Amino acid sequence: MKFLHIAAAVVWLGGIVFMLFALRPAVTTQLQPPQRLPLIALVLSRFFTLVWISIGTLLLTGLAMLLAVGMKNAPLGWHLMLGLGLLMFALFGHLYFGPYKRLKQAIAAADWPEGGRRTGQIATLATVNLALAAIAIAAVLFVV
Numbered sequence: 001m002k003f004l005h006i007a008a009a010v011v012w013l014g015g016i017v018f019m020l021f022a023l024r025p026a027v028t029t030q031l032q033p034p035q036r037l038p039l040i041a042l043v044l045s046r047f048f049t050l051v052w053i054s055i056g057t058l059l060l061t062g063l064a065m066l067l068a069v070g071m072k073n074a075p076l077g078w079h080l081m082l083g084l085g086l087l088m089f090a091l092f093g094h095l096y097f098g099p100y101k102r103l104k105q106a107i108a109a110a111d112w113p114e115g116g117r118r119t120g121q122i123a124t125l126a127t128v129n130l131a132l133a134a135i136a137i138a139a140v141l142f143v144v
Contacts, residue, residue: 001061001068008057013133015047016126024123033112040119041100041107048096055089080139088129088136095125 023043027036062082066074103118 001065004057005061005065008054008061009133012051012054012058013130015050016130016133019043019047020123020126020130024119033116034110037103037107037112037115037119041103044100044103044122048100051092055092058085059089075140075144077140077143080143081136084132084136084139088132091125091129091132095122095129099125 024040027039030036031039062085066078066082071079099118099121103115103122106112106115106118
């Protein structure tokens with residue numbers, strides 16, 4: 001269970017780091033919005049499939065590990081990770097059904113300024129999720 005849990009977190013968080021710090025800055029300097037935004041949307045569509053699988057895996061494995069020791073016997077850090085994880089799942093749901101959906105609509109309408117605005121929102125929400133993940137990991141490692 002722990003291996004699957006960590007692997008799912010690595011996929012999700014590693015993908016966020018790649019998108020924010022490698023792909024987005026590179027395509028921003030190399031491509032104009034009519035080429036850049038469809039590329040970003042295509043990459044996000046593939047990545048988001050992996051994120052949905054990761055979320056399901058994280059939820060199932062996390063709950064299985066919590067229930068195996070009993071909720072009242074679980075360390076405080078585990079409870080903090082659960083709460084932060086649920087918040088992260090909700091933020092991703094908002095990102096997916098809000099800004100990402102509107103990014104695809106902007107691309108279909110060739111509304112490049114709106115598409116750029118939506119990619120900015122996606123990056124902001126992804127950054128928040130990355131920070132929450134760091135706090136969740138710290139909670140498990142340092143809060144008894």
